[in-house]
Amino acid sequence: MKQSFDSTQQIVVDELKNTMNSIDELQVESLITAINNTEKVFFVGVGRVLLSLEAIAKRLAHLGIQTVIVGEITEPAITEKDLLIVGSGSGKTMFPLGIAKKAKQFGAKVAHIGANPESPLSEFTDVFVRIPVQTKLYLPDEIPSQQIMTSLFEQSLLLLGDTIALMMVKDQNIDLKSLWQYHANLE
Numbered sequence: 001m002k003q004s005f006d007s008t009q010q011i012v013v014d015e016l017k018n019t020m021n022s023i024d025e026l027q028v029e030s031l032i033t034a035i036n037n038t039e040k041v042f043f044v045g046v047g048r049v050l051l052s053l054e055a056i057a058k059r060l061a062h063l064g065i066q067t068v069i070v071g072e073i074t075e076p077a078i079t080e081k082d083l084l085i086v087g088s089g090s091g092k093t094m095f096p097l098g099i100a101k102k103a104k105q106f107g108a109k110v111a112h113i114g115a116n117p118e119s120p121l122s123e124f125t126d127v128f129v130r131i132p133v134q135t136k137l138y139l140p141d142e143i144p145s146q147q148i149m150t151s152l153f154e155q156s157l158l159l160l161g162d163t164i165a166l167m168m169v170k171d172q173n174i175d176l177k178s179l180w181q182y183h184a185n186l187e
Protein backbone atom coordinates (compact mmCIF):
# COMPACT_ATOMS: atom_id res chain seq x y z
CA MET A 1 0.00 0.00 0.00
CA LYS A 2 1.31 3.46 -0.94
CA GLN A 3 2.33 5.43 2.13
CA SER A 4 1.55 9.15 2.22
CA PHE A 5 4.26 11.69 2.99
CA ASP A 6 2.05 13.34 5.58
CA SER A 7 1.41 10.25 7.71
CA THR A 8 5.05 9.18 7.42
CA GLN A 9 6.59 12.50 8.43
CA GLN A 10 4.16 12.53 11.35
CA ILE A 11 5.63 9.24 12.59
CA VAL A 12 9.15 10.69 12.48
CA VAL A 13 8.24 14.01 14.10
CA ASP A 14 6.11 12.39 16.81
CA GLU A 15 8.85 9.89 17.67
CA LEU A 16 11.40 12.68 17.88
CA LYS A 17 9.20 14.84 20.09
CA ASN A 18 8.53 11.95 22.44
CA THR A 19 12.23 11.10 22.61
CA MET A 20 13.44 14.66 23.20
CA ASN A 21 10.91 14.99 26.04
CA SER A 22 12.32 11.87 27.66
CA ILE A 23 15.92 13.12 27.99
CA ASP A 24 16.92 13.99 31.55
CA GLU A 25 17.65 17.72 32.00
CA LEU A 26 20.25 17.12 34.75
CA GLN A 27 22.20 14.74 32.54
CA VAL A 28 22.25 17.37 29.79
CA GLU A 29 23.44 20.03 32.23
CA SER A 30 26.28 17.75 33.39
CA LEU A 31 27.38 17.37 29.79
CA ILE A 32 27.33 21.14 29.24
CA THR A 33 29.41 21.63 32.40
CA ALA A 34 31.91 19.06 31.15
CA ILE A 35 32.14 20.81 27.76
CA ASN A 36 32.58 24.21 29.43
CA ASN A 37 35.39 22.91 31.65
CA THR A 38 37.49 21.29 28.99
CA GLU A 39 40.25 22.35 26.64
CA LYS A 40 39.35 20.24 23.60
CA VAL A 41 36.31 18.11 22.87
CA PHE A 42 36.96 14.84 21.02
CA PHE A 43 34.16 12.83 19.40
CA VAL A 44 33.93 9.15 18.54
CA GLY A 45 31.22 6.97 17.06
CA VAL A 46 30.60 4.93 13.93
CA GLY A 47 28.26 5.01 10.94
CA ARG A 48 25.32 7.42 11.01
CA VAL A 49 25.99 8.07 14.68
CA LEU A 50 29.35 9.49 13.63
CA LEU A 51 27.63 11.69 11.03
CA SER A 52 25.48 13.23 13.78
CA LEU A 53 28.54 13.67 16.00
CA GLU A 54 30.38 15.41 13.16
CA ALA A 55 27.52 17.90 12.84
CA ILE A 56 27.64 18.52 16.61
CA ALA A 57 31.43 18.98 16.53
CA LYS A 58 31.10 21.53 13.75
CA ARG A 59 28.37 23.42 15.60
CA LEU A 60 30.40 23.54 18.83
CA ALA A 61 33.35 24.80 16.77
CA HIS A 62 31.04 27.64 15.72
CA LEU A 63 30.90 28.57 19.42
CA GLY A 64 34.71 28.85 19.48
CA ILE A 65 35.20 25.42 21.09
CA GLN A 66 38.14 23.29 19.91
CA THR A 67 36.63 20.08 18.56
CA VAL A 68 38.29 16.98 17.15
CA ILE A 69 36.88 13.90 15.43
CA VAL A 70 38.86 10.83 16.47
CA GLY A 71 40.70 9.58 13.39
CA GLU A 72 40.83 12.90 11.54
CA ILE A 73 44.08 13.49 9.74
CA THR A 74 45.26 16.36 11.98
CA GLU A 75 44.04 14.81 15.26
CA PRO A 76 46.09 16.07 18.22
CA ALA A 77 46.94 14.09 21.37
CA ILE A 78 44.23 13.83 24.01
CA THR A 79 45.23 14.88 27.54
CA GLU A 80 43.73 15.03 31.03
CA LYS A 81 42.42 18.52 30.17
CA ASP A 82 40.19 17.12 27.42
CA LEU A 83 36.79 15.53 27.05
CA LEU A 84 35.85 12.60 24.80
CA ILE A 85 32.20 12.46 23.78
CA VAL A 86 31.22 8.95 22.76
CA GLY A 87 28.06 8.46 20.72
CA SER A 88 26.84 4.88 20.86
CA GLY A 89 23.26 3.78 21.36
CA SER A 90 24.18 0.26 22.38
CA GLY A 91 27.40 1.23 24.17
CA LYS A 92 28.82 -2.00 22.83
CA THR A 93 30.29 -0.99 19.49
CA MET A 94 33.94 -2.02 19.46
CA PHE A 95 35.64 1.12 18.10
CA PRO A 96 34.06 3.74 20.43
CA LEU A 97 34.44 1.34 23.35
CA GLY A 98 38.16 0.85 22.69
CA ILE A 99 38.74 4.59 22.21
CA ALA A 100 36.91 5.42 25.47
CA LYS A 101 39.13 2.98 27.35
CA LYS A 102 42.23 4.54 25.79
CA ALA A 103 41.05 8.11 26.54
CA LYS A 104 40.63 7.18 30.22
CA GLN A 105 44.19 5.85 30.25
CA PHE A 106 45.34 9.34 29.20
CA GLY A 107 43.28 10.90 32.00
CA ALA A 108 40.65 12.48 29.76
CA LYS A 109 37.05 12.78 30.87
CA VAL A 110 34.56 10.60 28.99
CA ALA A 111 30.95 11.51 28.27
CA HIS A 112 28.71 8.86 26.76
CA ILE A 113 25.55 9.74 24.86
CA GLY A 114 23.70 6.49 24.44
CA ALA A 115 20.59 4.45 25.09
CA ASN A 116 21.93 1.60 27.14
CA PRO A 117 22.88 2.59 30.72
CA GLU A 118 24.29 -0.85 31.48
CA SER A 119 26.78 -1.16 28.66
CA PRO A 120 30.50 -1.98 28.92
CA LEU A 121 31.11 1.76 28.26
CA SER A 122 29.78 2.66 31.72
CA GLU A 123 33.09 1.50 33.22
CA PHE A 124 34.86 4.39 31.42
CA THR A 125 32.10 7.00 31.60
CA ASP A 126 32.12 10.15 33.77
CA VAL A 127 29.00 11.73 32.30
CA PHE A 128 26.10 9.80 30.78
CA VAL A 129 23.25 11.29 28.78
CA ARG A 130 20.56 8.77 27.97
CA ILE A 131 18.53 8.94 24.80
CA PRO A 132 16.30 6.00 25.70
CA VAL A 133 15.42 4.81 22.21
CA GLN A 134 15.65 1.72 20.09
CA THR A 135 19.18 0.41 19.56
CA LYS A 136 20.53 -2.47 17.55
CA LEU A 137 20.18 -4.54 20.75
CA TYR A 138 16.37 -4.03 20.98
CA LEU A 139 16.48 -3.96 24.79
CA PRO A 140 13.17 -4.09 26.72
CA ASP A 141 13.18 -0.53 28.15
CA GLU A 142 13.97 1.28 24.89
CA ILE A 143 11.37 3.53 23.22
CA PRO A 144 10.44 1.50 20.12
CA SER A 145 10.58 3.10 16.70
CA GLN A 146 8.88 2.50 13.36
CA GLN A 147 11.87 4.00 11.59
CA ILE A 148 14.68 2.16 9.88
CA MET A 149 17.33 0.63 12.16
CA THR A 150 18.53 3.25 14.67
CA SER A 151 17.45 6.39 12.79
CA LEU A 152 15.63 7.69 15.87
CA PHE A 153 18.83 7.58 17.94
CA GLU A 154 20.87 9.32 15.24
CA GLN A 155 18.23 12.06 14.75
CA SER A 156 17.79 12.62 18.48
CA LEU A 157 21.56 12.80 18.92
CA LEU A 158 21.76 15.59 16.35
CA LEU A 159 18.86 17.49 17.95
CA LEU A 160 20.42 17.05 21.39
CA GLY A 161 23.65 18.57 20.06
CA ASP A 162 21.85 21.54 18.52
CA THR A 163 19.84 22.01 21.72
CA ILE A 164 23.01 21.99 23.83
CA ALA A 165 24.66 24.53 21.52
CA LEU A 166 21.63 26.81 21.79
CA MET A 167 21.54 26.44 25.59
CA MET A 168 25.21 27.44 25.75
CA VAL A 169 24.59 30.48 23.54
CA LYS A 170 21.67 31.59 25.69
CA ASP A 171 23.50 30.85 29.00
CA GLN A 172 26.38 33.07 27.87
CA ASN A 173 24.23 35.73 26.21
CA ILE A 174 26.16 35.34 22.98
CA ASP A 175 25.08 37.47 20.06
CA LEU A 176 24.19 34.97 17.32
CA LYS A 177 25.58 37.13 14.52
CA SER A 178 28.99 37.30 16.25
CA LEU A 179 29.36 33.52 15.78
CA TRP A 180 30.00 33.93 12.06
CA GLN A 181 33.62 34.78 12.97
CA TYR A 182 34.12 31.03 13.66
CA HIS A 183 32.50 29.87 10.44
CA ALA A 184 34.66 28.65 7.57
CA ASN A 185 35.26 31.42 5.08
CA LEU A 186 37.05 29.50 2.33
CA GLU A 187 33.77 28.45 0.75
Ligand SMILES: O=P(O)(O)OC[C@H]1O[C@](O)(CO)[C@@H](O)[C@@H]1O
Nearest residue numbers: 046047048088089090093149150
Ligand atom coordinates in the same frame (compact mmCIF):
# COMPACT_ATOMS: atom_id res chain seq x y z
O1 LIG B 1 25.12 3.46 18.22
P1 LIG B 1 25.85 2.15 18.18
O2 LIG B 1 25.18 1.11 19.01
O3 LIG B 1 27.30 2.30 18.51
O4 LIG B 1 25.77 1.60 16.73
C1 LIG B 1 26.23 2.35 15.63
C2 LIG B 1 25.81 1.70 14.35
O5 LIG B 1 24.43 1.60 14.29
C3 LIG B 1 23.97 2.27 13.14
O6 LIG B 1 23.53 3.51 13.54
C4 LIG B 1 22.94 1.37 12.51
O7 LIG B 1 21.72 1.93 12.30
C5 LIG B 1 25.12 2.47 12.22
O8 LIG B 1 25.11 3.64 11.45
C6 LIG B 1 26.27 2.42 13.12
O9 LIG B 1 27.25 1.69 12.48
